[in-house]
Amino acid sequence: MLKAPIPRLDLDAELRNMLTPFCRLKPGDIWEDKSSGHKVGCVNSYASGEIDHLMGNKKAVLAVHDPPYNFVAFDELEIDEFILNCKAWIKSTYDVLAENGSLYVWLGADQKNHFQPLPQFMMMMMNSGFSSKSFITMRNQRGYGTQKNWMAIRQELLYYTKGKPIFNIEAEYTDIPKVLKGYYKTVGNQVTSNMERSKSENIRAGNVWIDIQQTFYRMEENINGCFAQKPLKSCDRIIKAGSNKGDLVIDFFAHSGATLLSAEINERICYTCDIDPVFCEIAIRRLERYRETGQTGWQNSNPFYEEITKDDNIKAYLMNNHQIEY
Numbered sequence: 001m002l003k004a005p006i007p008r009l010d011l012d013a014e015l016r017n018m019l020t021p022f023c024r025l026k027p028g029d030i031w032e033d034k035s036s037g038h039k040v041g042c043v044n045s046y047a048s049g050e051i052d053h054l055m056g057n058k059k060a061v062l063a064v065h066d067p068p069y070n071f072v073a074f075d076e077l078e079i080d081e082f083i084l085n086c087k088a089w090i091k092s093t094y095d096v097l098a099e100n101g102s103l104y105v106w107l108g109a110d111q112k113n114h115f116q117p118l119p120q121f122m123m124m125m126m127n128s129g130f131s132s133k134s135f136i137t138m139r140n141q142r143g144y145g146t147q148k149n150w151m152a153i154r155q156e157l158l159y160y161t162k163g164k165p166i167f168n169i170e171a172e173y174t175d176i177p178k179v180l181k182g183y184y185k186t187v188g189n190q191v192t193s194n195m196e197r198s199k200s201e202n203i204r205a206g207n208v209w210i211d212i213q214q215t216f217y218r219m220e221e222n223i224n225g226c227f228a229q230k231p232l233k234s235c236d237r238i239i240k241a242g243s244n245k246g247d248l249v250i251d252f253f254a255h256s257g258a259t260l261l262s263a264e265i266n267e268r269i270c271y272t273c274d275i276d277p278v279f280c281e282i283a284i285r286r287l288e289r290y291r292e293t294g295q296t297g298w299q300n301s302n303p304f305y306e307e308i309t310k311d312d313n314i315k316a317y318l319m320n321n322h323q324i325e326y
């Protein structure tokens, strides 16, 4: 099995600069896939003009956004500045969503700092035009063990709506078998438990998702260098519930292209963008690799393996700065 480690690209601007010449998009460019209609833009999603450029005059039915969380990974901003940025891309989202559309936002909450930016984001959303619909928690497996606090294993996912969008309830069953009896109700003079009443063997997805494996290096969909990638299973769940085949889905923070690939697999069209040409290139290569091989990621290799092995500068950089040998 190919082993090609690469450090977290979000934390290594120098390495990203070294990889940029291998990327087909530069800032402002938009890649359009003629066969499917997907688009990937090298675009700053905080700038409404750039989003308009990406969208043309198209409206989407579903937005799935995963912005930087303002802690740990990526740059940390003053909270007011962070929220101002959020306000900008939320407004663009509202404008480019159809009359009836859904918005999902992945977000974090810094427990060492009053759970920022989650409460500030929720407050900002009160004047956004969107209605709040659900507050989903996905259980992450990769927690940091500690004797001094509860292990942090949650990932927040906020669900908002504009108008009255579709919600495909049949897509909402998990593969978790029913194990708990209870919730008794009288039906036709007979007291029945939830197990007897329900038609499905499995439980419906509520707003606590415990059946989704966090992406890590033993999974095929893993991409070395991408630290923030969301599991395809979570993207599939959102896309199936919030859109139909052929619908347009948007994601303003592409990174590994998880929403893009899920849209491809589920026969939706996706317009996505990232401010960084390296992540745009990764998203496009991931889609192309899936079409060529059926594989959903690079597992413990990375999208730039071929280029890195031929480039002495990058090899020396990885050796000197990360003790990684190619």
Ligand SMILES: C[S@@+](CC[C@H](N)C(=O)[O-])C[C@H]1O[C@@H](n2cnc3c(N)ncnc32)[C@H](O)[C@@H]1O
Pocket: 043, 044, 045, 046, 066, 067, 068, 069, 226, 228, 229, 230, 231, 252, 253, 254, 255, 256, 257, 258, 259, 273, 274, 275, 276, 279
């Ligand atoms: C948390 S990651 C998204 C992860 C993604 N959902 C996935 O599964 O791979 C955030 C991404 O947003 C990008 N980003 C940060 N600021 C941006 C901006 N102003 N416009 C567009 N993308 C931005 C970063 O480069 C990063 O790739």
